[in-house]
Amino acid sequence: MLTDKVRALQKAGKQPNILVIGDLMIDHYIVGEATRLSPEAPVPVVNVKNETTTLGGAANVAQNLITLGSRVTLSGLIGNDTSGTQLISILKEEGIDTCGIIDDHSRPTTVKTRVMAGSHQLVRVDREVTDAVSTAIEDVMIERLADCIGEADIVLFSDYNKGLFSPTLTQRLVELAKQKGKKIIVDPKGFNYAKYKGVYIIKPNRKELAEASKKEKIKNFDDLQQASSTILAQTNAEYLVVTLSEEGMAIISPIAYQLLPVKATEVFDVTGAGDTVLAVMAYFIASGFDVQEACELANHAAAIVIRRVGSATTTLDEIIADIEKAGR
Numbered sequence: 001m002l003t004d005k006v007r008a009l010q011k012a013g014k015q016p017n018i019l020v021i022g023d024l025m026i027d028h029y030i031v032g033e034a035t036r037l038s039p040e041a042p043v044p045v046v047n048v049k050n051e052t053t054t055l056g057g058a059a060n061v062a063q064n065l066i067t068l069g070s071r072v073t074l075s076g077l078i079g080n081d082t083s084g085t086q087l088i089s090i091l092k093e094e095g096i097d098t099c100g101i102i103d104d105h106s107r108p109t110t111v112k113t114r115v116m117a118g119s120h121q122l123v124r125v126d127r128e129v130t131d132a133v134s135t136a137i138e139d140v141m142i143e144r145l146a147d148c149i150g151e152a153d154i155v156l157f158s159d160y161n162k163g164l165f166s167p168t169l170t171q172r173l174v175e176l177a178k179q180k181g182k183k184i185i186v187d188p189k190g191f192n193y194a195k196y197k198g199v200y201i202i203k204p205n206r207k208e209l210a211e212a213s214k215k216e217k218i219k220n221f222d223d224l225q226q227a228s229s230t231i232l233a234q235t236n237a238e239y240l241v242v243t244l245s246e247e248g249m250a251i252i253s254p255i256a257y258q259l260l261p262v263k264a265t266e267v268f269d270v271t272g273a274g275d276t277v278l279a280v281m282a283y284f285i286a287s288g289f290d291v292q293e294a295c296e297l298a299n300h301a302a303a304i305v306i307r308r309v310g311s312a313t314t315t316l317d318e319i320i321a322d323i324e325k326a327g328r
């Protein structure tokens with residue numbers, strides 16, 4: 001049984017070493033009450049009751065991996081600002097190795113501020129620059145990550161389309177990983193999947209796959225196969241793992257297709273679910289599980305976190321309990 005294999009992994013106490021490269025963010029929440037409109041403009045006045053700061057983007061993927069029991073090195077860009085200092089501080093508190101993070105003075109640290117009235121989001125304010133990284137920053141990153149990639153059991157690209165994964169830097173990282181004999185799993189963004197050529201797994205959702213394959217919509221199995229064939233031919237990836245919301249998850253290779261039905265019985269918030277799926281897949285593949293097993297476990301992990309409000313993480317014990325509750 002899959003649960004027995006997970007328990008054996010827990011008992012062995014091995015911690016896979018995972019390198020996460022991606023767009024780093026801070027999620028900032030301002031929460032209050034709105035009971036009147038401003039006399040200056042037809043907008044609500046929010047009386048602030050609470051503020052919280054959490055890890056976002058690739059940093060949330062890293063936090064998911066720590067919760068599962070991985071050793072994690074994180075790489076990405078921050079600005080020369082107080083938000084960057086705050087981000088590094090939170091990461092270190094979580095036990096995440098920050099040696100791969102680079103200061104880029106040409107951009108601020110990405111911060112997404114959400115103003116909430118109760119559970120309702122009134123506005124989101126983004127502080128970011130999404131220009132492609134400079135050649136100088138590319139060179140620094142390649143030099144910084146050469147040893148990190150060599151020491152990792154697996155490498156993750158967490159692409160939020162914020163400028164880090166330029167086509168040239170992405171391919172330089174892929175080539176470096178190939179030289180070191182390391183597999184890469186990608187959570188993609190944007191329309192140019194050719195830049196991921198040579199990676200092991202690409203994990204788009206339905207909408208992302210449709211956009212990248214230039215299909216208007218993916219409505220059925222035939223659409224999914226056609227879109228997947230386009231991307232597999234373009235990237236030479238060994239697998240696509242396509243998340244399909246209420247329909248579950250599809251594992252697609254050039255020679256096979258498998259649908260894993262959705263495990264969730266309740267859905268409260270899908271925020272961060274993609275990060276959890278990426279982290280759980282990577283954790284189990286790095287621990288010696290095959291792709292189908294890792295995706296089955298990631299499917300259960302997604303079902304757990306979408307029952308909770310806000311970006312969430314899960315543990316091996318919770319995944320085991322969810323499998324047993326489902327009667328597997």
